[in-house]
Amino acid sequence: MSEEKSLNFIEEIISQDLASGKYDSILTRFPPEPNGYLHIGHAKSICLNFGLAKHFGGKTNLRFDDTNPVKEDIEYVDSIKEDVKWLGFEWAKECYASDYFDQLYAFAMQLIEKGLAYVDDSTAEEIAQQKGTPTVPGTGNAFRNRSIEENKTLFAEMKAGKYADGEKVLRAKIDLASPNMHMRDPLLYRIKRAHHHRTGDQWCIYPMYDFAHGQSDSIENITHSICTLEFIPHRALYDWCIEQLGIYPSHQYEFARLNMTYTVMSKRKLLQLVEEGYVQSWDDPRMPTISGMRRRGYTAESIRDFCDRIGIAKRENIIDLSLLEFCVREHLNKIAQRRMVVTNPIKLVITNYDKGEEILHSENNPEDPNGGTREVPFSNELWIEREDFMEEPTKKYFRLGPGLSVRLKSAYIVTCDNFEKDAAGNITTVYATYNPDSKSGQDTSGIHVKGTLHWVSAKHAVPVVLNEYDRLFSVEDLSNAEGDFKDYINPNSLKAVEAYAERALAKDALDARFQFLRKGYFYQDTNSTKEKLVFNRTVTLKDTWAKEQKK
């Protein structure tokens, strides 16, 4: 018997709506503005909206909220579609608010005819001033009393291009004294001569968010319109428009957006990082964008799992980056191909190995009994990690040092006899003897060692580059940090290192997921070529030895 997972508050509402017969089925929507790339916060919304539909047997539309042509671009539309698909979701309809411009214009005329909207000639500053403050009611102006006929004519002229940008706006006539600032005669339309990525130069007036979003929901018969907390005060206006227009009553519900430690989650800030060169692109693997995470090696499955675990609620939150890392490690541990790569090499010479070389076999994935093995060439000269040798080992050090023995993964047990240093005192070569009876899988030596090292045969090694990423920012909670968020950028968020990889890696598929033994999970970068293999570190392995050392 599986324990029933408790419902979040939105699922609760939907179950009740379905049980009461209010709806036969539900329709949700994911409504990004195409003015930037999607990030992990959007993934939360995508998983929520599509997940709800899946859970309750409904559908989800993808709708582009493209009512502000100066900020929007087709590049963003394309990337958004790609990201949603990659995350594993299929939308029922691909919609655009701009497809409803004619309908929206007619809605506005309807409001004018009901005496509920008027053309205002005031400047932005005047309007702002006349709105009052949260504690002081707004004041009207003469334009508020224009006749219905005059308003109709004026609005039609606005559409026809008779007026300059900013010369006039259309406003709803609601309540200038409302305690909700959004109800103090909100703007419905503004004049803006800008090229729209879909409607071109057909329009010079564009509806505001509040006069587009709810109406679009209604046109599509969205049952549950889910958005983030900052839209709570807009809900009164959302409902007002629907009621006055007498159109399909979609309902808005709000949840808390995602925040994460050590990163930012605002398109404006992310755009700044790109434009000012702090990262290379929107899909830079350090970015919290879907495309960046994809390039870094995150799997769609792990992101979905993450979104599932963080939950949906109304309280502000900041999620530990470690939860995201846990999710991706958990998935990658199951599917990643194990390979050996040495990043900071010293030479290990096996003095009694006189076979020249031999082919050994190593499991591709100990988690997967059907994962098979691969061939790994072994010889008397190997690369091992510099940190795997210590001249004067401490008590808890399980690796190589004078007189110490270790297992070479999938190979033999070796014992260190000697080592060499250069003039500067750096270890250059370690000498060891191997035990021929300790071959992996057929070990009859009876020797037990505590440490196992990864290694690469020197003459078979393939040079590769590893991009080792660290968190983008150096403070946990950017919202509590004083000053400019860019002051907290981690200057060491990317370290590109040269490394020696085992031969098999050169032949592996481009999109394979790897675990470089004892180093972390890696994924081939989009710029990687056969001539120059480049891997991005998705996430390190958990490292309890590093913790031990800090003590």
Add this chain to the structure above:
RNA sequence: UGCCUGAUGGUGUAACGGUAGCACAACUGUUUUUGGUGCAGUUUGUCUUGGUUCGAAUCCAGGUCAGGCAACCA
């Protein structure tokens, strides 16, 4: 000195008047040919003051704190 949200361990999230649970993090131990994984375990919490009740995280009243709202942005 307006209106709207919200407040449960370090971080999230459950408990719908009846045993404060789960996950991540942290810490033990154990297994391990990855100091990985697995397994077992430990630590840590109901913002506050009253009230209702046999019984309150939950209901009521007051307070405190945090966030949002006054873009021709979404």
